[in-house]
Every structure is written in C-alpha cells, then in structure tokens.
Amino acid sequence: AVVRCSEAAAKSAGAVPVQTGVYSTAGMKVEEFFRDSIGSWRSMRSSHNLAMSFMEEVNSEIEIENVELDDEAVLAICKQYETDPATAATAIKMSWEGTSDWDEDEVLEGSTLLVLVKDEEAKGRLLRSEGYAETVPAVGEWTMEADGTFVLITPYERASAEERIWFTTPNMRVRVSFIRTQTGEGVLTASMSTEIREL
Amino acid sequence: AVVRCSEAAAKSAGAVPVQTGVYSTAGMKVEEFFRDSIGSWRSMRSSHNLAMSFMEEVNSEIEIENVELDDEAVLAICKQYETDPATAATAIKMSWEGTSDWDEDEVLEGSTLLVLVKDEEAKGRLLRSEGYAETVPAVGEWTMEADGTFVLITPYERASAEERIWFTTPNMRVRVSFIRTQTGEGVLTASMSTEIREL
Numbered sequence: 001a002v003v004r005c006s007e008a009a010a011k012s013a014g015a016v017p018v019q020t021g022v023y024s025t026a027g028m029k030v031e032e033f034f035r036d037s038i039g040s041w042r043s044m045r046s047s048h049n050l051a052m053s054f055m056e057e058v059n060s061e062i063e064i065e066n067v068e069l070d071d072e073a074v075l076a077i078c079k080q081y082e083t084d085p086a087t088a089a090t091a092i093k094m095s096w097e098g099t100s101d102w103d104e105d106e107v108l109e110g111s112t113l114l115v116l117v118k119d120e121e122a123k124g125r126l127l128r129s130e131g132y133a134e135t136v137p138a139v140g141e142w143t144m145e146a147d148g149t150f151v152l153i154t155p156y157e158r159a160s161a162e163e164r165i166w167f168t169t170p171n172m173r174v175r176v177s178f179i180r181t182q183t184g185e186g187v188l189t190a191s192m193s194t195e196i197r198e199l
Numbered sequence: 200a201v202v203r204c205s206e207a208a209a210k211s212a213g214a215v216p217v218q219t220g221v222y223s224t225a226g227m228k229v230e231e232f233f234r235d236s237i238g239s240w241r242s243m244r245s246s247h248n249l250a251m252s253f254m255e256e257v258n259s260e261i262e263i264e265n266v267e268l269d270d271e272a273v274l275a276i277c278k279q280y281e282t283d284p285a286t287a288a289t290a291i292k293m294s295w296e297g298t299s300d301w302d303e304d305e306v307l308e309g310s311t312l313l314v315l316v317k318d319e320e321a322k323g324r325l326l327r328s329e330g331y332a333e334t335v336p337a338v339g340e341w342t343m344e345a346d347g348t349f350v351l352i353t354p355y356e357r358a359s360a361e362e363r364i365w366f367t368t369p370n371m372r373v374r375v376s377f378i379r380t381q382t383g384e385g386v387l388t389a390s391m392s393t394e395i396r397e398l
Contacts, residue, residue, distance in 0.1 A: 023383065023384065042252070044247045044252065044254055046245030046247070046254055046256070046391060048243045048245070048391070048393045050371070050393060050395060053241070053243065055243055055245055055256045057245070057254045057256070168377060168386050168389070169384065169385065169386060172249070172386055174375070174389060176373070176375055176391065178367060178373075184222065185222065185368065186368065187367050187368060187371055187393075190367070190373060190391065190393045191391075192245060192247070192375065192389065192390075192391035194247045194249060194386075194389045196249060
C-alpha cells in the first residue's frame, strides 16, 4: 500500500504539511514478500460472520520460518501435487498459537508448510501441507498485484477463500480475508488481521 | 474485488468445480460507486489500536442519501473550499448511529455531507462538511483503482487517514482504513467495516 499523503491536500486543508509517503510496496516481488514475512509476529484478528452478524477477536503469535527448497518436506509436497520441484521458488513454515474472545481458555494452534510455485513472474500456485479441516489439501492461486499486495484464492469443497496481504510498514502486515460461497456470490465471513513484527 | 475461483484450481485440489466469479467491480466508475452506495447499511466495524494492542467492535446503522448538486449545502461547501460547483460530480449525505463494545450505553452518531469533485476521470478531491473533531474541515484526495476500489487519503494536523472501500457483492461493502502518523511511517489504527445493505 502506498502512503499518499500529499502536501497539496494538506495545505488545502490548512493542516501542517505532511511529508509524502516514505514507504511504498509498489512493484514488490513475491520473493521479497515472502522474505520480509519471515520472523515472529504478534497478530490481532477480527472476523465478521455476515450471515449471523457477529464478530470475533483472536490474539495470536505467528512464527514464519524459511524452509530450504531441498528440504524433504518440500520435495514431498511437490510430489503429492505432481509438481516439478524446480518450479518451487520459495517455501516457508507458518506456526501459530492464539486465543479467541469466545473462549480464552482454549488454545488455537497449528502449523503448515507452504511452497510457492511460480508459473509466471507475478502469478502461480501455492501448495500446502495437509490442513486440519480438509481431507484434501487445497491448492491456492496467487498473484502479486502492482501495488505489492499478495492475493491468494483457495477453493474448498463448498466455499472459497480470498486473502489479500500487504505490508503497511516494513514491520507490519495487514491481511484481509473473505470466505465466499461456492459460486462466489455470497460472502460468509470477512476478517482483518494486523500483524506486528516482534523485534 | 474480483472473484477468481478458477475451475483449474478447484480440480487440482480434487474439490467440486467452482463457478468462476459472477461479480466483478473491475473498471467501476466513481459515479457508479457512489450511486451503488446509496441506501441503508448495517455495519460491523473492528478497529485495531496497534500501539496499545487492543481491538474495538462497533455496530452501526448507516444511511447514505443522494444530494442534488444544486442543493444549498453543496454550493456552500464548494464556496468554503473555493471550488467551482461545476466540478462537483456527485454529492451524498452520510448519517450513522451505533454502539461500541467498550460502552454499549453510549450512542455514537453523526452525519456529514460529502461532495465529490473530479479533477480527472478516476481522481479528484472529496470535500466534507465540518466534522466533530477537527476545527478545519479536511479535504480528501480520492482515486478509483482499476479493480473498482475507492481510495481516499485525508490529511489531518498530526495524522492522515487512508480508506479503501469496495463492493464484495452488490449488497456488501468492505471498508479498510488506516490512521497513519504524520510522516506516514507508522500506523496507529487499522479498521475493517463490513456493511450489508438493508433490503
């Protein structure tokens, strides 16, 4: 996301002049996006259930680690998806641990291995190790948008997920996600996570 | 936002084939964006305070009404901002009433008149009637992105606001907002509103 605080707008409002944005992710490459994502993150997530009109808050710690492309687990995932390991551009392991405001005694935790396959410079597939909910691991389709947003669409049996992730500062990621009905016509849930890097 | 559930991805995951998206806002014009925004909306908003690590939930009713360009109030705002009323493309009145989970006895309400001025086809200024917090009404800079997202940057004395609003379905708007520090380097708050049209 580009910070577009222009001096012209500030002056016309009589406000103190604002410096033009110092941080822009325009043109960010997917490898850079993944590399900058490596680290420990403190996450706040708000989820909206549209049909039932309620919100949920989840606080988590997220760990993102680099995984070498010759790692056994990476090769195994490529094999499972009948994908040439040479097309894997990068891989990460994500682990999380958190609690929801619905039940603060229950710890929500898990981890997954993600392998990024490039079909084009700014587009490809994301292979994932088996999740806890689905019987068949889902393959996502990713694109890097011109403004540096990483977009991932993942189909499931009766729904699909759309995630949009971008850096608002070098140490903060924002993730906006939607779960849509199978036809794409309805949105079941919408979520926003703000993730602050632990330095 | 474009629904990009592809059959290829669905098949590769062994999932039931998903229809390609039926709703896309690619190429949406700003006049259409404003016109489709007219109506009554039920809003859920989650705000994240990044510095203090807490979240807030607000439930509101939002009313958006069309205002004719020859309305006295529109002419008055144009005059206040020394703007030729002929450059005003559309105007709306927004009113809201809601409660926060921090104090459900307090009603948060207000209204504002917004006048959209076009400087270019997909870019211009948004003039606003005086708000409740600032002494000087703020002028925002808006752009329509290629994917149909309306982006508004509004500078304030010691901060700036960035809002991104788009339709996820014809009857649902999503609004993601950030309050940034004056230099743009830090994000103070991030919010997501999901707004469902009351039919």
